[in-house]
Amino acid sequence: MTTLQQKTPVPAAEPKQGAIPPKLKARPSSMRRKEARFFWLFISPWIIGFVVFLLGPMLASVYLSFTDWDSFTDPNWVGVANYVRLLTEDEVFHKSLWNTFYFAFFSVPLGMAIALWLAALLNKKMRARKIFRTLVYLPHLVPIVAVALIFQMILAPDAGPLNRVLAVFGIDGPAWLFDSEWVKPAIILLSLWQAGGATVLLLAGMKGIPQEFYEAAEIDGASSVRQFWSITFPQLTPIIFFNLIMGIIGAFQVFAQVYILTQGGPDNASQMVVPLLFSEAFRNYHMGYASAISWLLFLIVMALTVVAFVTSRKWVFYETEVKN
Amino acid sequence: MKLLETNVSRRNVLAGLGATAVGIITLTACGGSNSASSSSGAKDFVMTVWGGDPDKAAYQARLDLAKAKYPDYNITLQIIPNKDYAQKVQTMISGGTGPDIMQVAEDANAYSSKNQLLPLDDYISKASLDLSATFGPVAENWKYKDKTYAVPDRAGAMILYYNKGEFEKKGLKAPTADWTWDDLLSTAKELTGDGVFGFGGTEWWPIWMSFAYQNGGQVIDASSGKPSVNTPEVVEALQFCQDLIFKHKVVPSKVDYANMGAGVGGDAAFASGKVMMNSTGFWNIGSLAKQDKITWDVAPVWRGKEKAISAFGSGLAVSRSSKNPADAFKIIQFMTSAEGQQPILQLGQDVPARQDLQKSQDFLKPSWLKGDVNMQVFPDSTPSIFKPPFIPEWNEMQKAITDAMADFWLGKSDAKTTTDDLQKRLDSIVKA
Incomplete structure (x- = not known):
């Protein structure tokens, strides 16, 4: 994100002796x-x-992506056959695509909401604020393999803490990772646990909001909730937008959680596009087919990003812009 | 963080996005090329194997012996973590820096079917080796379309670990090779209770396939090469496997295992005394010998209508990329000789594929193993090893099996429905 600031012209050196050389x-x-x-x-x-x-x-x-290539022997040109098979025949791909959309649809907005909520809390002046900030960011630093192991324990059907808590309220928790209905929510849960990464950006953004805005609002008698929605939120929209874009891209590329936690199971109920791509390329030696998957994914992510950019004009507020 | 403070311009974000979005396209890893520089007159070889430090020690010891015999050969050992092995070798080969000698296992025919391994039959007959006599039935494992692509190197039959202390306490007889399925079940029943299970599990393919082949079934029909998982023999075997879990409740279900802790399976549960019998490979002997929570021993796997036992092992193959295939085979020939395989058993790495070594006192009474373990089960089981369906599409087949059987192992569908579904999936994968 480096920008080279347009330097203002160097102030002309004071003329010392007559004509300027x-x-x-x-x-x-x-x-x-x-x-x-x-x-x-x-x-x-x-x-x-x-x-x-x-x-x-x-x-x-x-x-x-237009060939049949096993990565060893020479590629065979097959035209659009890979794409045709992907779009019309391959049920596992359709399932993975649906799962990926499902995952992105829930994990991105939820993750952003939680990050915003945490940032708002951590921006309050309170004791031990720094410790809380560290704690919130900490899950982001834990290696995903360790996270997956922790979640295997948390999500254990009967012995797991999550289902034990649910049992207190009389809810019979599902077998999370073994249940095709519940395995996707379980992976979303895991991704939300790491929402702290976006929180840090939002916190930095909150720090940059001029204090005068709040002072003026206070004089006008705005409540803190009103202040949040009328000052903090609009001022943060560029960062929220950034989080949205990164969130979409990240969600469509979800890999490690699935690869380690479920391997896509049960029966592809948690299979996502990138793990599928990986196993086609490096397990099944279908490199051409995997290339086609990656380009379809690229187009999807690109399309969603364009949509986000186009709609962003309506809700993202840049300080440098003048709105009427 | 200065730049991110409300000053994220559209162009900046776009530039950043471009870079990130393209990241998803590329998964290509770089195959490391570390071909050793050649000294004058010497020949260079690269050998790839998988495993950890004990494996590295064993292979290096064997290569040192080879070096002593052939001083002109410079053999570089590349040890690759198990999970990355296939991907790494694939990348090396496609990048033109493939190994000369490679360790191969279940997916060997993914390579041989794509002409990435050299057929060794000419070399074998020139050296007048008799693979079947030397290695027993596992010599068949590395054949594809009547050509031999690898020489057996490591091969240990699946064995049955049992909790000796508990067996003696309940007055049960130790398992034998003549145990029938009913013997297994009735003993498991005796051992089950108080949160303890009689038997470790049937979901892992070497176990349920052993049951299927013992019942006269086949996953891939050997003569036609077509999938045959919905035959009555396989269905009956699988139903028995499932009944052990859900009907007789002598085997922990997936849910039971998940409740025992993260990553706990039959091996860990056996070591902690939660499972009384567990069938797996050689590798637990070393770690079990170091603990004193349970007393244990090993026994041969039960039988069905026929004797059929899975085995775990690997072969050594010459890759197409080898510049000196004849010399590479010479190295393999030495590595798989009695002298070359000696470090495997001396260091306690694995079961050597050679039957004469399996019967040697060095293997049966190894110096690294304290206590009395019935190592005789390995040479005794070797003749019963069945030829597993190592088809070129092995990885895809495994995935289809896992997918189609997901509900089956949760007790949600029966063997007939499951195998009909699996048969359909395999038919679309296996091009025979």
Whole structure:
């Protein structure tokens, strides 16, 4: 997210002796050149990395998605057969796609709401605030393998703490990871546990809201709830928007939770697109087919991102913009 | 965090998104290329195996012996964690830096069917090796369409661990190779109670497939190469497996295991005394010998109408990418000789595939093992090992089995319905 600020023109050096030497006139442009050099210098690791490690494989995968390739022998051109099979025949893919949408539909908004709620709480002036902030962010730092093991215990059918708590209220908890109805909510639950990552961004955003707004609102007699919805929330919308985009992309790429916790089971009830892609490519040696899956996923994520951007004009508020 | 404070411009976000979104396209890992630089006249080889530190020690010890015999060969050992092995080797081969010698197991024919392994028959006959006589039935495991693609290297039959203390307390006779399914069931019943289960589980494929093959069934019909899981023999065997869990309740269900703790299966439950009999491979002997919570021993697996036992093992194959296949085979020939396999048993890594070594005193009374364990079960079981359906689509088949049987192992559908469904799924995968 680095931006190169447009530097204001260098203040002209005070004329010392009579006429300005032509050298001085050239200074802004040499400055700009220097800046440009630094730009290319700093961006080059990313550009080189992108061209060498991403662009090449990406272009190759476009071609491969139209082939039948086992990754060992030469690819066979099959035209759009992979895409046709994916869209019309492959039930496992349809199921995974549906599961991924289901997961994204619930985990993204819920995750954002929880992150906002936590941020609002942690922004309150209270004792041990720093400790709470650390605690909220901590789950984000725990390796996903450890998280998955913890959740295997939490979600255990009878002995698990979650179902024991439910039992106190007379609810007979489901067998979470073994129940095709409940395995997706279980994975959503796991993803919500890590909502603390977005909280940190929101907190930083809250810090940046000018205090005068709140003072003015207080004088006008606005309640704290009103202040939140009329000042805090609109001021945070760029960050919320950022969280939304990252959330959508992250949700559609969900991998480790599924791969470690359920392996897609029972009977693909928790199978998602990226784990499916992975197993097609590296377990079943269908590299061409997997490439086609990845491009479909790319198009879906791209489409959703475009939708988010288009609608964002209506609700994302940028300070620099003038609204009427 | 300065930049993120309400100053996220649209263009910045877009640029960032572009970079992230393209990230999903690429999963290509880089196959490491560390071909050792060659000294004059020497030949370089790369050998890939999977496993952890004990495996590394055993393979390296064997390669050191090979080096002593063939000083001109530089053999680099690449040990890869089990889970990453297939992916890593796949990437190495596609990247043109494939190994010379590779360890292969259940999915060996994914490689051989795609011409990634060299047929070894010519080398074998030139060296006048008799694989069947040396290794027993597991020699068949590494054949595909009448050609041999690997030499058996490690091969231990599935065995039955039993809680000796509890057996003696209840006055039960130790399990034997002539136990029938009914003997297994009635003994398991005796041992079940008070939150303790008689037998560890049937869901794992080596176990239920043993039952199926003991009953005369086959998962893939050996002659036609077509799936045959909904035959009466397989259905009956699977129904018995399921009944042990839900009808007789002598085997913990998935739910029972989940309640015992994260990642707990038959092995852990047996070691903690919650399961009284457990069938699995060689690898638990070492860890069980170190604990004193339970007293235990091992016995051969039961029988059905026929004797049929799963085995766990691997072979050594020459990859198509080898520049010196003849020399690579020479290395394999040495590695699978009695001298070359000796470190496997000396270090307690596994069961060597050679039958003569399985019968040797070094294996039966190993120095690394304290206490008295009936190691004789391994050579005794070896002749009963059945040829497993190692088809090229092995991984897909495994996934289909897991998927189609998900409800079955939860007791929600019976064997007939499940196998009919599984048969349909396998028919679409297996192209015979």
